[in-house]
Amino acid sequence: DEIGLIPCPEARYNRSPIVLVENKLGVESWCVKFLLPYVHDKLLLYRERKQWLNKDELIDITCTLLLLNPDFTTAWNVRKELILSGTLNPLKDLHLGKLALTKFPKSPETWIHRRWVLQQLIQENSLPSLVTKGNLGAAPVERIHRLVQEEMNVCSEAAGRYPSNYNAWSHRIWVLQHLGKLTVKVLLDELSSTKYWVSMHVSDHSGFHYRQFLLKSLIGRTVTDSNILIQNQMVNEQNPSLQKEESAGAEAACEEEQSVDLPHRLEEELELCTELIDTYPGHETLWCHSDETLNNSHHSPATSHMAQPMDVDGLNESSSKQSYTQETKRLKRAPVQDSLGPEMEIRFIDKVLSTCRDADQTRFAIAYRKWLVTFLGQ
Amino acid sequence: MHVGGEVDVRSAYCAASVASLTNVLTPALFAGTAEWIARCQNWEGGIGGVPGMEAHGGYTFCGVAALVILKKEHLLNLRSLLHWVTGRQMRFEGGFQGRCNKLVDGCYSFWQAGLLPLLHRALHARGDTALSMSRWMFDQSALQEYILLCCQCPAGGLLDKPGKSRDFYHTCYCLSGLAIAQHFGSGDLHHEVVLGVPENRLQATHPVYNITPDKVVRAVMHFLQQPVPGLEPAG
Numbered sequence: 001d002e003i004g005l006i007p008c009p010e011a012r013y014n015r016s017p018i019v020l021v022e023n024k025l026g027v028e029s030w031c032v033k034f035l036l037p038y039v040h041d042k043l044l045l046y047r048e049r050k051q052w053l054n055k056d057e058l059i060d061i062t063c064t065l066l067l068l069n070p071d072f073t074t075a076w077n078v079r080k081e082l083i084l085s086g087t088l089n090p091l092k093d094l095h096l097g098k099l100a101l102t103k104f105p106k107s108p109e110t111w112i113h114r115r116w117v118l119q120q121l122i123q124e125n126s127l128p129s130l131v132t133k134g135n136l137g138a139a140p141v142e143r144i145h146r147l148v149q150e151e152m153n154v155c156s157e158a159a160g161r162y163p164s165n166y167n168a169w170s171h172r173i174w175v176l177q178h179l180g181k182l183t184v185k186v187l188l189d190e191l192s193s194t195k196y197w198v199s200m201h202v203s204d205h206s207g208f209h210y211r212q213f214l215l216k217s218l219i220g221r222t223v224t225d226s227n228i229l230i231q232n233q234m235v236n237e238q239n240p241s242l243q244k245e246e247s248a249g250a251e252a253a254c255e256e257e258q259s260v261d262l263p264h265r266l267e268e269e270l271e272l273c274t275e276l277i278d279t280y281p282g283h284e285t286l287w288c289h290s291d292e293t294l295n296n297s298h299h300s301p302a303t304s305h306m307a308q309p310m311d312v313d314g315l316n317e318s319s320s321k322q323s324y325t326q327e328t329k330r331l332k333r334a335p336v337q338d339s340l341g342p343e344m345e346i347r348f349i350d351k352v353l354s355t356c357r358d359a360d361q362t363r364f365a366i367a368y369r370k371w372l373v374t375f376l377g378q
Numbered sequence: 379m380h381v382g383g384e385v386d387v388r389s390a391y392c393a394a395s396v397a398s399l400t401n402v403l404t405p406a407l408f409a410g411t412a413e414w415i416a417r418c419q420n421w422e423g424g425i426g427g428v429p430g431m432e433a434h435g436g437y438t439f440c441g442v443a444a445l446v447i448l449k450k451e452h453l454l455n456l457r458s459l460l461h462w463v464t465g466r467q468m469r470f471e472g473g474f475q476g477r478c479n480k481l482v483d484g485c486y487s488f489w490q491a492g493l494l495p496l497l498h499r500a501l502h503a504r505g506d507t508a509l510s511m512s513r514w515m516f517d518q519s520a521l522q523e524y525i526l527l528c529c530q531c532p533a534g535g536l537l538d539k540p541g542k543s544r545d546f547y548h549t550c551y552c553l554s555g556l557a558i559a560q561h562f563g564s565g566d567l568h569h570e571v572v573l574g575v576p577e578n579r580l581q582a583t584h585p586v587y588n589i590t591p592d593k594v595v596r597a598v599m600h601f602l603q604q605p606v607p608g609l610e611p612a613g
Contacts, residue, residue, distance in 0.1 A: 166477070
């Protein structure tokens with residue numbers, strides 16, 4: 001379940017350089033300079049049609065190559081061909097990638113290939129006539145859910161192995177978008193499962209950015225759903241005879257999702273920030289995250305008591321773009337929430353300023369305070 | 379980026395750069411591209427690899443430069459972008475970081491600092507009267523100090539930060555960043571700030587294509603004189 005290179009510049013004993021201990025694979029470093037060129041050249045000769053390799057040899061060679069250098073795109077592409085011809089089980093590539101990532105947690109080509117494989121797998125899901133080896137045989141929804149969970153694990157491991165691992169977190173977002181379909185359940189699950197992780201990695205901007213992505217997706221969801229609710233209401237008003245059986249189903253689903261209680265989530269997030277800022281002075285990421293969370297809570301229509309249909313429409317557009325514009329900021333003038341009041345934040349900042357001794361912390365606090373004051377003044 | 383490969387903002391820049399220099403840029407070729415790039419700008423103000431991703435110096439440069447080529451930079455929130463990129467210059471080191479809370483890296487001397495000329499031009503086109511007529515909106519001297527003092531390999535070549543080894547990529551982008559930091563504007567408005575001895579002076583680089591401006595002109599002129607290629611493959 002893990003690979004690594006054992007620093008061992010000379011072959012002192014006449015024995016294999018492969019060491020397997022408790023399911024962890026080690027390769028003594030002296031052999032790499034022989035092994036890598038050997039498999040590399042062999043694969044290239046095959047590609048140039050100068051030397052034939054059968055399917056099993058190809059699988060072995062690419063496997064070895066990729067564990068030594070997972071950014072060798074050609075090797076992944078050979079495996080793509082094998083998968084498409086039905087000779088190679090795509091799940092094997094997920095496993096191979098996972099193994100490679102234990103040593104090369106950033107490897108861009110590994111993540112890219114992983115997304116290709118996942119795309120193949122979900123296509124198969126929608127075409128049950130295709131026979132795949134190693135099909136788990138479970139219901140498609142269950143299967144996808146398991147895939148998602150596994151990807152979350154892989155991302156988490158890789159994120160822990162390299163600070164601010166952009167590729168790992170990007171992949172995580174991609175999986176939620178394309179496999180998880182950004183359902184409320186998935187978003188909430190991820191929010192709770194990453195809470196501990198980010199608290200242990202307070203400078204990991206990517207981790208906190210992920211939480212912003214989750215929160216914004218939740219906001220977007222709630223807006224869309226309340227839009228549907230409002231539209232349903234308007235339809236029902238116009239056609240009272242239209243029995244609500246159809247819309248009731250949709251409404252019930254929406255209401256279930258409405259029970260997300262966004263203000264509470266945002267408040268929790270702000271509390272998390274405050275706690276971490278207090279405990280670990282001087283981390284810009286935390287202040288950044290705090291800024292943006294407060295911004296979300298102040299401007300989200302889901303947290304305002306009365307969302308007018310027009311506001312919601314305008315917001316729907318911009319939140320689905322997931323971009324933040326000055327214009328949007330001015331448009332969304334929701335009533336201030338007492339519990340999330342900027343006044344409370346200012347009290348917090350003043351407390352930080354009076355008690356902290358870290359120069360960076362002071363600087364962030366002052367900047368944040370300035371921003372808040374301007375913000376309140378609007 | 380290549381057939382069956384990843385999709386991100388870099389490819390938009392590569393395509394726009396090549397197409398504009400070779401005179402094959404058509405609205406059809408880039409239909410929807412500008413809008414897609416704009417969606418890559420996030421709450422931080424910078425631009426990520428694809429919509430939804432964390433803001434990142436490399437992707438931000440590619441996105442903005444591509445939009446400049448497509449003449450659609452105003453689809454972005456230029457203020458939040460300016461706020462983000464200026465926040466990326468490190469107050470102690472003088473160099474730039476690629477993302478919030480990360481370490482300085484010599485290559486961002488170009489990816490990040492290179493954004494300021496682009497922004498300057500875009501804001502100027504919008505009629506902004508507060509813009510300087512002699513400096514970019516970052517500390518040019520501090521960046522030059524970082525590059526010259528911390529990013530040089532004694533055996534030649536440049537690097538990410540002290541302790542790292544040299545490579546062509548860092549050599550290219552440290553030098554490109556140095557050129558950006560030394561030269562403001564062009565023509566009548568050109569203003570130089572060269573730190574250290576006069577021999578440190580580099581030629582100015584074009585902030586969109588990162589080759590010297592005369593090469594840009596020559597390329598454009600050359601391809602303008604060629605017949606525009608048809609869609610059918612040759613031969």
